[in-house]
Amino acid sequence: MYESRGKGRTMSITSRLWFSAVTFLTGFSRPMLYSYQGSLPRLPLPALKDTMSRYLRSVRPLMNDDDYARMEKLADDFQNGIGKKLQRYLVLKSWWATNYVTDWWEEFVYLRGRSPLMVNSNFYGTDAILLHPTNKQAARAANVCHAAFLFRRLIERQQLQPIMVQNAVPLCSYQYERTFNTCRIPGLETDKIIHFGDSTHIAVYHAGRYFKMPCYYKGKLLTPKELQIQFERILSDDSVPEKGEAFLGALTAGERKPWAEARSKYFSKGINRTSLEVIERSAFVLILEEDSHDYSEEDPEQLDNFGHAMLHGKGYDRWYDKSFNVIVMKNGRIGFNAEHSWADAAIMAHLWEYVLTEDLMDSG
Structure with missing residues (x-):
């Protein structure tokens, strides 16, 4: 499910067999709306280093060289400082929540917004x-x-x-x-x-x-x-x-x-x-x-x-x-x-x- 896809990438044999098996088995029944809810995988928690790497990659097109250099320094400070403690909290939450970000995303991205x-x-x-x-x-x-x-x-x-x-x-x-x-x-x-x-x-x-x-x-x-x-x-x-x-x-x-x-x-x-x-x-x-x-x-x-x-x-x-x-x-x-x-x-x-x-x- 999490295998990289895109132009120039080839699906592995294991994934091909898995897709074939799932397609074959589901062909015998019509699943109900919530049939898969209990079997959905937990949202994987990326390592702190990978998170910071992706963050820097996402902001690079928006910054000039000086601003990006400053952001690299801030990211490094975060990764080696408070980020470690916050990452531990995420690990603990990911153990009991199927999606460690859903409730926070809903509250802080949407519901706490005060703008129209x-x-x-x-x-x-x-x-x-x-x-x-x-x-x-x-x-x-x-x-x-x-x-x-x-x-x-x-x-x-x-x-x-x-x-x-x-x-x-x-x-x-x-x-x-x-x-x-x-x-x-x-x-x-x-x-x-x-x-x-x-x-x-x-x-x-x-x-x-x-x-x-x-x-x-x-x-x-x-x-x-x-x-x-x-x-x-x-x-x-x-x-x-x-x-x-x-x-x-x-x-x-x-x-x-x-x-x-x-x-x-x-x-x-x-x-x-x-x-x-x-x-x-x-x-x-x-x-x-x-x-x-x-x-x-x-x-x-x-x-x-x-x-x-x-x-x-x-x-x-x-x-x-x-x-x-x-x-x-x-x-x-x-x-x-x-x-x-x-x-x-x-x-x-x-x-x-x-x-x-x-x-x-x-x-x-």
Whole structure:
């Protein structure tokens, strides 16, 4: 699994035999999503010397000769000083943790960050730009919403196949658990990720208003047509947003500490708390945009504008704390905006590929 690969490298005979055996044995059964979790190897801990060597190699292109010479001196001091003690701590942790870096990476790289999520952490995806199945906003929203809940069902029933490298080496599937019903909650010094119980509704934002939209009835997922009727009712609703409602999402777009303070002061009780829980506990957030974006070979700037809309919108019309937002433009184009701390982009890409495929099949 850890053998070097690349141009000019040849896989060893041992690895070839191992890959052949694994491919042959897995061909007799369809593994469930978490089938390999108990057999995944621990993350190997590199020697301190190797870590410093790789670090210096990674920063060399960014530094001139004088700065690099200084960095070499600092690296040598670290390696022969406090680095030895820290390495011993890592060795101890690696004995009882399957991945000695996961919890620290999540906390210190993501959750302790105090800068805005909007452009510093969140990422986005766009529609299948060469295909445009419908211009009806409510119909596209219904198909996408239905497909997303089908994907959630596959996760719950472990009917998704694990992602496999070269169709033989499984990747960890743990992050799938937090795809839905998950929200990042702001804190004064560090945020936390909350995964709520199974949610049967989504939060819909349209024209400055938030709606709680049920997607199940008596335990059964609504059909795309039934979901479309609800989206059409939201689109035809001409009610006026409550004071401050339209710009509420801007709190999730700014610095984390002010948002944590505002959340504690203004959203700890009453209707504000109830309304906030509807958004944070939803399966996901869906945005019904009032603008249209498209793709044109003659005007590449259109795709740039599409990407900008998916990444940051107007700055207040996304709920950036949510695990992901589905965005449906007025002309039926779709995209997503996803918060990064709960999972790698590969998980969101898997969901989005499934959604687009199911959506196109339903539309066809």
